[in-house]
Amino acid sequence: MSFTDDHLFPLVDEGLGNSAYLVDLGDGSALAVDASRDLRTLHAAARRRGLRVAFAADTHLHADFLSGAVQLGHDTGATVLASAAGRRLFDHTPLADGDEVDLGGLTLRALETPGHTDEHLSFLLLDGACELGVFTGGSLIVNSAARTDLLGPARTEQLARDQYRSLQCLITLPDAVAVWPTHGAGSFCSAPPGSERTSTIGEQKRANPLLAAPDEDAFVHDLLAGLGTYPAYFTRLAEANRRGPAILAGTPPIAALSPAAVRALLADGATVVDVRPAADYATAHIPGAVSIPLREQFATWLGWLLPDTTPLVFVLNPDQDPADIAWQSAKIGYERLAGQLAGGIAAWTEERGAVRNTAFATAIRAPERSYVDVRQAPEYRAGHVPGAIHLELGDLTAHAADVPSGAVVACGHGERAMTAASLLERAGRTDLTVLDGGPDDYVRAHDLRLTVGAEPS
Template sequence: MPDVVPLVDEGLGNSAYLVDLGDGRALVVDVSLDLREIDRVAQRRGLTVAFAADTHLHADFLSGARQLSATEGTRVLASAAGHREFAHSGLRDGDDVDLGGLRLRALGTPGHTDEHLSFLLLDGDRPLGAFTGGSLIVGAAARTDLVSPDRTEELARAQYASLRRLAELPDDVAVWPTHGAGSFCSAPPGSDRTSTIGKEKTTNPLLRAADEDSFVKELLASLGSYPPYFRRLGELNRRGVLSGTPGLPPLDAAAVRRLLAGGARLVDVRPLGEFAAGHVPGALSIPLRPAFASWLGWLAPHDRPLVVVRGADQDPAEIAWQAAKIGYLDLAGELAGGMDAWTAAELQTATTRLVGPDQVSGPVLDIRQKPEFASGHLPGAQHIELGDLPSRVDEVPQESLVVMCGHGERAMGAASLLEQAGHRDVSVLAGGPQDWADATGGRLDSGR
């Protein structure tokens, strides 16, 4: 078995893979535009990335395949049906690619997208593993509603056929999916990122569905909300994206004020406690953490300049790369000197009150995802998912209000949206529903 190295993006819930081909060359599969980890692993092993395979036109991140082609001379392998507008080897079902001892075979597995391919890695005629992208994933199958809402069921039926095809592989064949826990592409919670065909046949509920109709019903019932940037990136990936090293040019307070007056949006990436203690009025709170990119893509406009406020100990390169990999390639810059520079210029600031679990009183807005809310929430809490809040702020009463999520980071984002919309008495719970129950002895409600 060749050395297959999973490179996990915990924030997006995805895995890319590097395969050491044993001759100084490597194959990479489903890499994002943020190639830093791929570069580190390849350099550490003394490898040249000779091949970059994409299983499908990704909706949740920008592919780094074209960048590798332009800078490293990497051969890009992808579905011919994807009609990519840059140089690549267009593959169809059954096509083989000689990797120099090993072979990669394209398997048509539509469902997650129309042009989806899985890639079977073979040693001679012996299958070693399958890069299954968004078809068969650990414990599930990826969502089928990203191409078009009116084609969701049609693609779910295609997904059924694709999973049945993969299930015909030998039980010991490894399953190397792209989407995993934390992905909005319908991956269930869990720590396992890889599996085997035999294990999935035994444990994956969708592979154990009695028939196609049962499969479709179960898959469609699992579909939750997803960030709006998912609707843009597929086309960007079809065209192919090239990028230099993203950055955050420094901007003084006067320049930031001019940008904001012209319609720019300010994104504050500091921890929620620092944001609560003082921030630029109207700033959007999205703390820098593994999930930063997903929530940036969910809440920040893609068609307006973005200005960043960060803490002195936060890496500007990390902020810029997290933004770039989901399509925010041209950040206007950062407030040089952070909030200290803003206050030194005697400009207005705002604060947001943090409350403990035993201080919750009055109306509560819970902004977690539907399954989280259903698993247990404060009695009488209003529920609006954070991703839906920008279009539903008018449904939130203009009165004293406590916003909550699981820990506080998403709730602070919601509070910042409400404050921008004119709400003036918003507090954020530092904690989650179980913290409230433990502190007060209260009983959580369940269901929707």
């Protein structure tokens, strides 16, 4: 076949910062690469183009989402392609370095590229002898490389050295070869995250700062210096992907629950997750509810802050779709979805259920108190309120005692700060104000200037 850009469709999950790919193989069939368990977008893209997914390739044992490859095998009969070194416990075609798969005109060649994980493969797509592009997964990513610390500190440096050698092999490909990574802007697997999602080998040789490192030691230093924190659920999913996620018959159900049923579940140890916008949560919420607004980043914060073993009850607004909760939860392996409060917070208050509110103020009205910044470290260093106390949201519960009385809790816009306030409320802190805005709004209102870099210790 004559392959063009019209045959490749990147499918971006903005919440996880990842890209899956759908490749039109020219005969009505398709290849899917690094698809997540939430296959709604991929199936829709295939239907629009009249394609059946015949192959599903995974570059590595993903830590940030459950793979959709097993589900594709069930739904469409797709042949699953993955590393032999991954020792997966489900039906698949195991591949090693140099192995090729005939896709019916195009060819997929496996390239061993360990670093992000031990068993990582990249997949080189060929049209005859022409090397079209390479699916690099968590190896070479745009202007960076994926992190190497997900298997624990004892393995981090050696995997970084493996990553160096893998990248050196990849850049021997012709400059015109396209680079199609999985991890990209917003992914906690990136180290550090970049802004673009695809590139070429030639562009990466010119622009990737890690490839400019003069030797392996310098590369390892630079890569490890860019590592930040990552969600707690990352430690669980690689093994779940090795075993193979359970097949889903459709959208996971979220049953409607009466206020009485919710109270019974709470008494039995369930957690309420309030997915309404931050302002709605602030006005009235069930005491002890965790605020995680339903947006693209919902799965990340659910997996970071709450265990997958606790039954979850959700509070929604009428215009919010429970299917979005179900699929975002399913793609990170959260399946104990006890249900949703029927009728929302209005039904709760009608039955005289207790509610609390949280102070939510604009920068102009926010009192000049201690300012607690719960953003990620790179965001904080890029510009923060002078004198701000920095406590990342993911670590906040362990540091509740470090939050001063009456503090203003803030992030970039207010969503993560409201989540932080809800966690602090569960720890007994109800004297806080959430900033409706971010550091730019605060310094403008108080005639200050942002501080760049870390505060002096």
